[in-house]
Amino acid sequence: MGECNMLELKNLSFSVEENGKQKEILxxxxxxxxxxxxxxxxxxxxxxxSTLAKxxxxxxxxxxxxxxxxxxxxxxxxxxxxxKRGISxxxxxxxxxxxIRVHDLLRLAAGKDIxxxxxxxxxxxxxxxARDYIEREINSSLSGGExxxxxxxxxxxxxxxLSVFDEPEAGIDLWSFQNLIRIFExxxxxxxxxxxxIISHQERILRIADEIVLLSGGTIKKQGxxxxxxxxxxxxxxxxxxxxxxx
Amino acid sequence: MLGLDxxxxxxxxxxxDITDEPDGAYNFRVNSQLAGRNTTxxxxxxxxxxxxxxxxxxxxxxxGENLHIPVVINESGVKETVYNDFxxxxxxxxxxxxxxxxxxxxxxDSQHDGVHRFYxxxxxxxxxxxxxxxxxxxxxKRILNPVTEVYMxxxxxxxxxxxxxxxxxxxxxxxxxxxxxxxxxxxxxxxMTHGEQTAVSGYKxxxxxxxxxxxxxxxxxxxxxSSQTFNACISGNAPCSGHxxxxxxxxxxxxxxxxxxLEANDVDAMLVHEAAIGKIAGDQLIKLMTLxxxxxxxxxxxxxxxxx
Ligand SMILES: Nc1ncnc2c1ncn2[C@@H]1O[C@H](COP(=O)(O)OP(=O)(O)O)[C@@H](O)[C@H]1O
Ligand SMILES: [Mg+2]
Numbered sequence: 001m002g003e004c005n006m007l008e009l010k011n012l013s014f015s016v017e018e019n020g021k022q023k024e025i026l027x028x029x030x031x032x033x034x035x036x037x038x039x040x041x042x043x044x045x046x047x048x049x050s051t052l053a054k055x056x057x058x059x060x061x062x063x064x065x066x067x068x069x070x071x072x073x074x075x076x077x078x079x080x081x082x083x084k085r086g087i088s089x090x091x092x093x094x095x096x097x098x099x100i101r102v103h104d105l106l107r108l109a110a111g112k113d114i115x116x117x118x119x120x121x122x123x124x125x126x127x128x129x130a131r132d133y134i135e136r137e138i139n140s141s142l143s144g145g146e147x148x149x150x151x152x153x154x155x156x157x158x159x160x161x162l163s164v165f166d167e168p169e170a171g172i173d174l175w176s177f178q179n180l181i182r183i184f185e186x187x188x189x190x191x192x193x194x195x196x197x198i199i200s201h202q203e204r205i206l207r208i209a210d211e212i213v214l215l216s217g218g219t220i221k222k223q224g225x226x227x228x229x230x231x232x233x234x235x236x237x238x239x240x241x242x243x244x245x246x247x
Numbered sequence: 248m249l250g251l252d253x254x255x256x257x258x259x260x261x262x263x264d265i266t267d268e269p270d271g272a273y274n275f276r277v278n279s280q281l282a283g284r285n286t287t288x289x290x291x292x293x294x295x296x297x298x299x300x301x302x303x304x305x306x307x308x309x310x311g312e313n314l315h316i317p318v319v320i321n322e323s324g325v326k327e328t329v330y331n332d333f334x335x336x337x338x339x340x341x342x343x344x345x346x347x348x349x350x351x352x353x354x355x356d357s358q359h360d361g362v363h364r365f366y367x368x369x370x371x372x373x374x375x376x377x378x379x380x381x382x383x384x385x386x387x388k389r390i391l392n393p394v395t396e397v398y399m400x401x402x403x404x405x406x407x408x409x410x411x412x413x414x415x416x417x418x419x420x421x422x423x424x425x426x427x428x429x430x431x432x433x434x435x436x437x438x439m440t441h442g443e444q445t446a447v448s449g450y451k452x453x454x455x456x457x458x459x460x461x462x463x464x465x466x467x468x469x470x471x472x473s474s475q476t477f478n479a480c481i482s483g484n485a486p487c488s489g490h491x492x493x494x495x496x497x498x499x500x501x502x503x504x505x506x507x508x509l510e511a512n513d514v515d516a517m518l519v520h521e522a523a524i525g526k527i528a529g530d531q532l533i534k535l536m537t538l539x540x541x542x543x544x545x546x547x548x549x550x551x552x553x554x555x
Contacts, residue, residue: 059533083539095534098466098494099552108548109538158538 005068006162006195007033007056012065014051025051026218029065033162033211035193038184040206042199042233043215049199050092052215053164056197057089058082069162086161090154090168092199094147097138102150105138109157122153125183127176145171152183163187164197169205177204184208206230251275251282254321254350262346262378263317269344273315274301276329278322290314290341300330300362307336307368314343318361323353323387328360337368337400346378349389349415358390365396367403367430375407381414388416395422399430401456410437411446412554419447428456428485436465437554440473440501450479454487454516463491468550469501480508483516493522496553498546 014026026048033039041049054060056067058079067075074082097105106119120130126149136142138150148171155163169180181204184196198205206212212229214222222229251259255277259265268283272290275283286292289309293302303314316331335341351357367373381389397405403426411418424432432452440446452461461481469475481489493505507520527549535545 057537059537079533079536080539080541083537089537091530091534095528095530097531097549097552099555100548101552104548104552105538108535108540111539154538 005032006035006037006070006193007031008066008068009056010066010068012052012055012067013063014048014055014060015063024218026055026062029218029220031213031220031223033195033197035195036188037195038188038208038210039195039197039213040200040209040211041197041213041215042201042206043221047215048218049215050166053089053166053197053199056162056164057087059089083160088155088158088160088163090151090163090165092166092170094151095138096140096142096147100138101134102136102138102153103134105150105154106157109154111158114157119157122156123150125156125186126150126153127179128153143171145173148172152180156183156187159191161191161194162197163194164199166199167201168198169200169202177202181205181208203230203234206233251277252321255282255319258319258321258348258350258380258382259317261380261382262319262348263315263344265315265317269313269315271313271315272303273317274303276316276318278320278325279327282319287312295330299328300332303331303333305333305335305339305341308338309336310340312341314341316343316345318345318347318359319350320348320357320359321350321383323351323357323385324355326356326358328362330362331364333363333365335365335367335371335373337370339368339371339373341371342374342376344376346376346380347391347393348380348382349391350383351381351387351389352383352385353387354385356388356390358388358392360392360394362394363396365398365405367397367399367405369400370402371400372404373406375405377407377409379409379411379415379418381416383414389414390417391415392419394420397422397424397432399424399426399432399459401427402429403427404431404433406433406435408435408437412437412439413441415444415446416442417445421449422451424450424452424461426452426454426456426459426461426487429458430456431459432461432463434461434463434465436463436467438465438467438475439470439550439554440468440475441470442473443471444473445475446473447476448478450481450491452479452481452489454481454483454489455485457485457487459485459487461487461489463489465491465493466495466553467493467503468496468498468554469503470498472500472502474502474504476504476506477522478506478508479520480510481518481520482510482512483518484512486513486515488517489519491520493520493524494553495524496550497524497526
């Protein structure tokens with residue numbers, strides 16, 4: 001097979017039961033992602049982006065279709081097994097834990113004991129002053145933006161082949177956009193052949209994609225390079241800045 | 248150390264982090280007998296004349312000293328009630344480590360009912376750490392029924408950490424506190440029950456002086472078919488502030504009854520209680536599984552954190 005695709009989604013469908021009726025959220029989706037790619041998935045709210053990410057991580061199981069990772073069929077594998085094979089996922093809404101500290105979470109993410117210095121590196125990368133955060137509990141005392149950054153730091157600590165970020169920019173100040181982009185670029189450089197999937201509405205993130213996937217109504221409407229896709233997107237709701245939307 | 252057997256040493260380590268003769272004053276009680284005692288210039292320990300326990304006298308102004316008073320039972324069928332009274336002078340700053348471990352390999356119940364009374368002098372700061380632990384494979388039960396009474400003079404501060412994580416079959420604990428003006432009581436309780444264990448924990452805190460404050464925070468986990476009752480009452484009898492929080496995780500077929508109550512007898516008493524009981528949140532498990540942990544490992548991490 002030579003250069004096989006890292007991730008292949010084949011005829012993937014997902015429906016849920018709502019009030020006794022089947023509601024299809026994703027419909028017959030096909031997508032291949034190569035090694036060393038930076039893919040941005042965009043689309044209107046409710047188009048199924050988060051659901052797609054959860055299917056890749058194994059948090060939801062497809063109603064039909066197949067998921068291959070490095071050529072292996074992982075459709076029936078648990079979250080844990082997929083994590084061990086090298087998939088990681090940053091939640092759109094990070095989870096809070098009473099009593100678990102930032103250092104603990106980074107240690108669990110790294111899968112080994114990491115020194116304070118190493119943990120601090122990951123935090124500095126995401127723009128948090130390590131000294132102030134390393135011993136903090138991941139509870140409701142942290143703001144949404146702080147949680148998002150810690151969530152990204154856990155993926156830095158994991159060092160996996162495939163990282164999926166669900167709207168990582170939400171709640172992060174605009175000034176640190178450049179840093180966020182730099183984090184993704186560094187991740188790809190540091191982990192050989194690794195690919196990143198980012199779910200985002202942000203034009204600045206869309207611009208650095210190798211490939212943009214436009215999801216709408218549970219299917220892929222368009223897929224291609226920045227030059228091919230972005231001009232059509234600009235001005236549609238899929239790629240407006242948050243402040244733009246408020247107008 | 249003091250010619251103790253291995254099980255006693257293990258228990259001492261578990262309940263009081265003691266691996267060697269501790270620094271400062273101590274009193275070791277093993278199977279209802281005095282197994283070692285040390286007093287210092289500032290901390291005196293005297294056996295009660297009727298043999299029912301000890302009196303501890305801490306001189307005014309004693310600072311930076313530790314007192315260890317662990318209790319070990321490793322014979323089956325021991326049943327005892329012990330009264331320990333602490334007379335703490337003004338302006339002290341002392342750490343007291345108590346704790347009781349029962350190892351019961353026999354068929355008879357072993358039971359320790361410890362009554363601790365603290366008389367805390369003006370401006371004194373006391374840190375009190377108490378751990379309870381049970382082990383051993385016998386059918387006899389390990390039973391601990393501690394009663395703790397705290398009487399605080401003006402501006403005293405008492406910080407209490409009470410932990411019972413493993414192996415105690417039945418516990419019925421009661422903590423009573425009365426606070427004068429400016430006194431402050433902080434209680435942190437950690438409780439886990441498993442198997443068929445039962446635990447009852449009650450608090451009655453009376454804020455009697457102006458500016459007194461109390462914060463009672465309990466975190467507990469009930470697994471298997473164990474059951475727990477948490478009953479905390481704070482009375483505000485002066486301008487004061489009080490807060491109780493009972494936060495519990497329930498697993499398997501565990502049962503928890505939380506009855507926080509507040510009683511305000513002064514218009515400037517500010518009292519708050521919070522109580523929450525629920526199973527481990529699914530998204531917490533999922534998050535840790537995405538880091539490569541199995542579901543069981545994730546559960547363990549969440550509980551360890553919650554009880555830390
Ligand atoms: N478990 C579920 N049960 C019912 N509806 C769901 C479930 N998961 C997702 N949905 C619905 O599917 C649609 C897509 O959701 P989501 O994937 O979160 O969209 P996006 O991330 O693109 O905003 C939404 O209408 C959402 O309400
Ligand atoms: Mg979403």
